[in-house]
Amino acid sequence: MPSQVHDIPAELFRWSPKIAGHLLAEMGIKIPDIHDATEVSESCTDHKTSEYMADAAVLLDTQDGPWGVVVEVQRNDRLHDKRFTWPLYLATLRARHECPAALLVIAPQPSVARACAATIETGHPGYALTPLVLRPEHVPVMTDPDAIAADPAMGVLSAMFHAGPDDTLDAVVQGHDKIAEADRLIARRYYDWVSALLPEAARKTLREKMKTASRWYSEDAQAWIAEGIAEGKAQGLAEGKAEGRAEGEAKSLLLFLEARGIEVTDEQRQRILQCADLQQLETWVRRAATVSSADELFD
Template identity: 40%
Template sequence: MAISPEHQIYTELFSDSPDMAVEFLRGLGVEVPDYRRSEITSCDLGHVDPVERRSDVAIMLRGPSPEDPFDKLMGVIVEVQRDESERKRFTWPEYLACLRSRHECPVSLLVICPRQSVADWYAEPIALGHPGFVLHPLVVGPSDIPIVTDPATVAESPTLGVLSAAAHGAGRSDVLDALHTGLSGIAPEQATKYIGYSLHLLSDTNGQKALEKLMMADTFEYTSAWTESLEAKGEAKMLLRILRAQGVEVTEDARERITGCQDLTQLEAWADRVPSITSIDQLFDE
């Protein structure tokens, strides 16, 4: 199944700002160790059937231990869920167990849901069957996302500003004003990207129209190019998953060619070819 632009945007936000995931965990009462840096780590969490065993974002928190000044202190798995899926109740415990086993450190699961009804559904505990072995997903819905009305906060954390706009901007002009003003203080290419994200997440709402009106007097040159790029990135990620599932070894050169392709038609043509190939070179045969 293709990755939707909305899903990809939320994934990109937490990939851009892994510390934001930590702040949400702390807000949910999770005790997070004092760490020196956060980094994105591999999202592949299995050996077979990688399509089912790949999280959206995996984060590693590193800090001092008796053995290492940048030891692995805690892992965080971020999952974006737009709709209800009973299957996730079976795969999420495996995600946690795999990352914990691989890095030998505690791991937490953070679920981001753009819709409150979906967030409430995923908040139910998951009983694994073993006595006392119950997973309680840590879920963030729109009601858990701060209402950001301070432009300085947006400038400091643009990803949080986008999340706030997506959750509350349809009904609050002060949130959009803060986003618009705050993004004017960061690098123009970054501001353009986050404006594009916000416009898409506010699609078909009064918030989208209000933000577009604010943009009319600006020099931001946002076009559909960012959405096309986002869709291409999602298609490329899905193509790589399909290749792994088919047992086709992907060389570094092939990976770079696939992820660097911005032509959706070409990516779809490659995906259609996967079932009939046995080597990566055959994928690119004309």
């Protein structure tokens, strides 16, 4: 089953379809000037048979007409099936929109990227497909907060491929705050997606930097907490029951954890939401201010 670290890179192209054209240009693909770009259906099934789905698909609006891009995210080297489905995805998008089309593969692991770049021989003379595999040198290193705010989706890709040194993680913090000045919801999405894609060590470092260096992150947390507590108190008064107060406390706790960037599993979320013990919930709320993972909350 696809995971969050698999889905987020594909979602970037739905969030900002135009980056597909920018990335292909960085890879040396000559595409006419792009006026706009739109997300299109990634389904590659036109009849009621087996369903084939790419991870994402984009249609670039260029000066010479539409140009399709199939986006595939690959995080392992189990490529046997892909050797057959990738040409199918490309041919379907090309036929559906009657336009040129390219296959762009996102494979952050170097060994997987090398495997993905191997030419696929289709069997037809002269028809072989060599996937275009995104590499770190194709993605700009974004350290300017204004540039990140102007293109948050590319900022997420930059962090995924280049984050590690302090200056790039500092740029994530500054970029988050710059985005938050205009739209705090987009800022939360930017931070959440970057955090999900980083290695564990970099994720922890980023979380600490956000706590100490981000003005908006701190204010975000306070806003989420206040909103959750207010909702809980209102619900409790309206219902006149302890269950209402408990549910409100549980929701405020989950909002607080989300604001701090702490991941909560479905099992942990259910444990919190199903707890009717107000004293226990208040203990968890106090702990939530200092824990670095949801597991610590229940210790």
